[in-house]
Amino acid sequence: MSNILIVIHVTDNEVKKSVFSAAAFAKQAAAFAGGSYSLLAIGSDLSGATAKLATAGAAKVYTAQAPDLGNALAERLAPIIEQVLLAGSFKMVVSPASSVAKDVMPRLAARIGAGMASEVVGLSFDAGRFTYLRPMYAGNVNGAVQIDTPIEVVTIRPTEFEALAPSGTSPVETVAVPAPEPVAAKIEYLGFEKAVSTRPDLAEAAIVVSGGRGMKAKENFVILEELADLLGAAVGASRAAVDSGFIHNDFQVGQTGKIVAPNLYIACGISGALQHVAGMKSSRVVVAINKDEEAPIFQIADYGLVADLFKAVPELTAAVRALKG
Ligand SMILES: Cc1cc2nc3c(=O)[nH]c(=O)nc-3n(C[C@H](O)[C@H](O)[C@H](O)COP(=O)(O)OP(=O)(O)OC[C@H]3O[C@@H](n4cnc5c(N)ncnc54)[C@H](O)[C@@H]3O)c2cc1C
Known part of the structure; x- marks a missing residue:
């Protein structure tokens, strides 16, 4: 027993x-x-x-x-x-x-x-x-x-x-x-910095839209947020995006970040390093948008789009918006 x-x-x-x-x-x-x-x-x-x-x-x-x-x-x-x-x-x-x-x-x-x-x-x-x-x-x-x-x-x-x-x-x-x-x-608890987000919890979300170093700047994450909000998704990121200061480390997916397994994971400007993949490979459907057709993320993606994300993501957002009426 x-x-x-x-x-x-x-x-x-x-x-x-x-x-x-x-x-x-x-x-x-x-x-x-x-x-x-x-x-x-x-x-x-x-x-x-x-x-x-x-x-x-x-x-x-x-x-x-x-x-x-x-x-x-x-x-x-x-x-x-x-x-x-x-x-x-x-x-x-x-x-x-x-x-x-x-x-x-x-x-x-x-x-x-x-x-x-x-x-x-x-x-x-x-x-x-x-x-x-x-x-x-x-x-x-x-x-x-x-x-x-x-x-x-x-x-x-x-x-x-x-x-x-x-x-x-x-x-x-x-x-x-x-x-x-x-x-x-003997221990003094100094505080807890909670990343406040109105979006679903990254670790439990059904859809995750993630950005990597290819996002180039913090301000550019707004295009992912727009898509995420339309889909009711959480926003995630690679460690390179976190280390570049584009986004808080609470949103890092991977070996040293969160482990996620959504129904749909959309990776934008993420190369697909094994430490990133370790955190999202159980996702049901993986979509990758990357301008480099040799990027390793395409090896695990169910749907891959070789494209400039700054063109493809807004187009995808517009298409989803049109579908939703
Ligand atoms: C011990 C250890 C633990 C780690 N833990 C993690 C972890 O938890 N999570 C994690 O993510 N990483 C982790 N890493 C880091 C990991 O090895 C990679 O360095 C990191 O994942 C790379 O992030 P990236 O794909 O965003 O950047 P890059 O590898 O630089 O890839 C950027 C991609 O963006 C594409 N791109 C650029 N511009 C555009 C554009 N305009 N349109 C479309 N695509 C574009 C490029 O083609 C490229 O493929 C860890 C590393 C170590 C050593």
Whole structure:
């Protein structure tokens, strides 16, 4: 029997789709090994999130709320997770891969002496053991790993697990939040710079319009934004575009940026370096606009247009506008 604990950090009462992807993973793992999955939500205010979290199919939803828990400090969060984990009979703890999880989960694993598999994209079960698939070498190969410790710590790539449809209502239990450990009290949280956008969340958007170094200047991103807004899409970028100061690094797609898997990914002025492709290759349909017919992006594109993007993108926008009436 293998009970599983999903861990999420909630800000602004926002329940991301990735919670339901983690639930899909946990449901699969619990079905393999026998058992159930529960969910631990941590945040400063969960009042607007709990009802939605309770529809993720969990046996129980644990809520840990305190004014300072809005700041995702690993030194503060890890002991709370450890407390819930060790009080239950959990064999696995899982979180959607995110910047917060990259900080918190290894610290948790170290505290409890557990092995960890990060960015898991697949799962199998044989002779009482899980085997996790995780990308290595910028996604060029998938390593198959097993964990030998009694509790297994895992982060999953939400894009690889079809989100469960919300249903039912799980019971909710409030967790008594322990006082900060001395190490957390030594850390001063200076602030969080949130990139504000009215567009869909890049990691969860159904359509992404991305620009690279070929955009040439920050001001030129307006042509991508126009197309994105017509399509209800998120805007993304290559690292070269971010490093050139065209766009905030929150919008970077790739190995060291966000992993996206939209239905449609439109790459404009992006060469298709493997570190970029590592972040978008699971997209269902890839459209590439590039003036260089030799650009590697065309090797993975479903539709490729060899053209100057400054001509092609406005034409595409006009065509979409005409179609929409
Ligand atoms: C450890 C590591 C991690 C990395 N992580 C990432 C990552 O997460 N994400 C990422 O994107 N990169 C990452 N990179 C960088 C990556 O290797 C590439 O340098 C980067 O992706 C290139 O960005 P680009 O395609 O925008 O620029 P370029 O490679 O310079 O390509 C620009 C393209 O624009 C085209 N172009 C120019 N003008 C026009 C025009 N008018 N019309 C149409 N096309 C035009 C050109 O033909 C060219 O193909 C990483 C690198 C390393 C070493």
